[in-house]
Structure formats: structure tokens, C-alpha cells
Amino acid sequence: MGSAGTADKRGRAAGRFLRLASTALLLTILSCFAAAYADTLLGATGYKMAGDATKMRIVVNFDREPDVKWFLLRGPNRLVIDLPRTRFALDAKDVKPRGLVRAVRYGDQGHGSRLILTGKGPFAVDKLDVLKNDDGGGYRVAIDMSAASEREFDEALANQSLTTGSTVSTEKGERVGTGPVSAPGHRFTVVIDPGHGGVDGGAESSAGTVEKDVTLAFAKELRDKLAAVGKYDVYMTRDNDVYLALDERVRIARQHEADLLISIHADTIAVKGLRGATVYTLSDKASDPEAQALADRENLSDQFAGMKIEDDNKEVTDILIDLIRRETHSFSMSFAHTLVGQLSTNVGLINNPQRSAGFRVLKAPDVPSVLVELGYLSNVKDEAQLLNADWRGKAAQSITNAVALFAAAKAGTATGG
Numbered sequence: 001m002g003s004a005g006t007a008d009k010r011g012r013a014a015g016r017f018l019r020l021a022s023t024a025l026l027l028t029i030l031s032c033f034a035a036a037y038a039d040t041l042l043g044a045t046g047y048k049m050a051g052d053a054t055k056m057r058i059v060v061n062f063d064r065e066p067d068v069k070w071f072l073l074r075g076p077n078r079l080v081i082d083l084p085r086t087r088f089a090l091d092a093k094d095v096k097p098r099g100l101v102r103a104v105r106y107g108d109q110g111h112g113s114r115l116i117l118t119g120k121g122p123f124a125v126d127k128l129d130v131l132k133n134d135d136g137g138g139y140r141v142a143i144d145m146s147a148a149s150e151r152e153f154d155e156a157l158a159n160q161s162l163t164t165g166s167t168v169s170t171e172k173g174e175r176v177g178t179g180p181v182s183a184p185g186h187r188f189t190v191v192i193d194p195g196h197g198g199v200d201g202g203a204e205s206s207a208g209t210v211e212k213d214v215t216l217a218f219a220k221e222l223r224d225k226l227a228a229v230g231k232y233d234v235y236m237t238r239d240n241d242v243y244l245a246l247d248e249r250v251r252i253a254r255q256h257e258a259d260l261l262i263s264i265h266a267d268t269i270a271v272k273g274l275r276g277a278t279v280y281t282l283s284d285k286a287s288d289p290e291a292q293a294l295a296d297r298e299n300l301s302d303q304f305a306g307m308k309i310e311d312d313n314k315e316v317t318d319i320l321i322d323l324i325r326r327e328t329h330s331f332s333m334s335f336a337h338t339l340v341g342q343l344s345t346n347v348g349l350i351n352n353p354q355r356s357a358g359f360r361v362l363k364a365p366d367v368p369s370v371l372v373e374l375g376y377l378s379n380v381k382d383e384a385q386l387l388n389a390d391w392r393g394k395a396a397q398s399i400t401n402a403v404a405l406f407a408a409a410k411a412g413t414a415t416g417g
């Protein structure tokens, strides 16, 4: 029994060795084949992604001209790029999600390969080109995408036929809606943006009142007042104490096809006696040094997310975008003007209450946007007002009246005033 058992064990051991050896041999042969075969595969040799939550450019490098087909999928919003069988040699840190892109996945699909970009929300593919690299080193697929609304995404989805690279599927003119030509059934839409939140408390009074709480309380009041009118769709960029990067706030406004973005803040300043509200619009050149300093402070918010702040002035100049931006700017100015007029009846304003500077949160090219500094937390009287529900109600009513005038004017039904 004992010796027979040992022989048996030995036999099994030998058998196992043979199996291992043959498996190893097979693997060696297979990997030789694979190496030879790999040379015939398309090589994806590099991946770069730049931009923010409102706009991204993605460049994928290939060792030869790729045959590309792309289409959109929803739930979640995805861009799918079909490729011939591809060997992906991409750096993990390059494909790390950021900005408008929530996930990057790629892999083999049997008879082909696929690259899938998942959006943080709905987006538009502005451009997808296959281009020859100038240095003679292969080709690249360059994709421009920007934040859009669900409606715009669904429209592109409905209109899509399988699209090949170098053929642009959508004209920018159709995509970037300017107020009056928005979707049927689209109601005048206001996005309220309570400034700061989460790790970024914003300004703070010496008594410990924190800006992010004041702005949230005020934004809720304003939301309720606007909703009570019954004519507008009203959204908030945040309705609790969470951190939101500035470009994320802009993305949310675009997602809702906002006709107006109102960002609410409450600043502090060294001059304790200074008080009153201010309405800001976007401009490259600040209206005054104080406005510039304030914009710099507000723009610092992005540092809480560890984001590198880079100016996006290098953005491609596109005549259409430029026109829309100019139109948006004049809408912003007109709303700011109306708003100052309405606020002045209920709320104390500082000298020259309509000002401008380079606020990042006001940078949506197609959404008229203003930033309201409700008052100064460094001023005891302003602070007391900001904490007072009656005052908040009155101030929110003034803003609601201004929205009504602006919405009516935009709809072309204004009778003056």
C-alpha cells in the first residue's frame, strides 16, 4: 500500500511536470506568434487630454493611419470610437479622468478595438479629426468636446449615423443655442450658483459667519421666489455644503441651457466701514483695481481642488463663438444694469455698483452670467442683514423682479420700464 502509493505519487508528479513543461512550451510558442502578430496591429502610442469641465481636447497618437468610426451612447453619456484591432501602449497617468471626461476605457472587442470616453454629463463632439503628424511620426485622432445639455446630446444621438473621422458630424452653429432659438418647450431657465462650499468656505466675518453658508441660504430663498413665479425653470449648482470647482459650475449652467447664471457671493474687505452690494460681469480688463483683486480672490477657489490655474485665452478664435460671446456679454450687461436698478430700491449698494473683472465662473460663452456680491461680511451691519431672513427675502425679491424684466425683454414682450 505504502510503496504503491509512493509510486503513484511519483507518477502523478512526473505527469504534472510534463503538463507544466508543455504548457510553458505552448506559452512560448504563443507569445512568439503574439509578438509577430502584434506588429500587424495598429499601435496606439500616446494619449493626451487637456481642458476643464466645460471644454476638452483629446489627442490619441497612432503609429499609422487609423480607420476610425465613432458614435454616441447615453446612460451615461459616452463617446465610442471604433478602431481596427489595436495594441494600446498608453500611460496610465495620461488616461486618468479629468475635466469633462469621467472615465477613459479601451480594449479589444474581438474583431476590433474600442476607445470609450465617458462624459461627466452631456457633451457635444465639436470635432473629431484624423490628422497626419507633421514630424512624419504616424497619425493622431484629435477630438474637441464641450459641455452641452441632455437635449443637445440626445439630438446628436438621434441624428447620428456612424461617423468616420475627418467628417465633422455637427455644425457649431446648430449646437450653441442662443436664447431665442432654444428647444421647443424650453422655459426661461435660471441657474443659481451659491458661491464656495465644502473645503472652500469663502470669506469669513470676525464673528465667524462663513460665506458659503450665507450664499446657500440666500440662494434657496431666491430659488423659491423664482419658482413661485411659475414661469421659469430654476436650478442650483449646489444645494448643500459641497465643494464645486468653478468650471463645474459653468458646466452645470450649460447642461441646463441656462438663460441666466446668477452667482451669489459675500466678500470681506479691509475697510470695515465699506458696505453694500455689487453686481459684476465678465471682462478681460477689470473696471477697477478692487474688482480685479476680488476676481483674483474668487478665482482662487479652484486651488482647493488642487487644480492648476491656467488661462484659457489660447482658445481657438472661432468667429461664431466670438459673435455668441459678444451677444452673451451684452445680455449679461443688460441684466446687470436691470439688477442694479431693482436692488437699489431694497438693498444698499456701493458706489459704482456695476463693475467687471475676469471671474472664471462667468466664462460660459453662451450663458449670460452675473456675480452678485450681496454685501461685506467685514461690515457688522452687512453681516447682520445677510443673517436676517426679512432682508434676504427683500433682496431675493429684487433679483426676482430683475429676472422678470430681463426674461420679458428677451422674449420680446417687454412694454418698457
Ligand SMILES: [Zn+2]
Pocket (backbone or CB within 6 Å): 195, 196, 202, 203, 211, 265, 266, 267, 298
Ligand atoms: Zn466668494
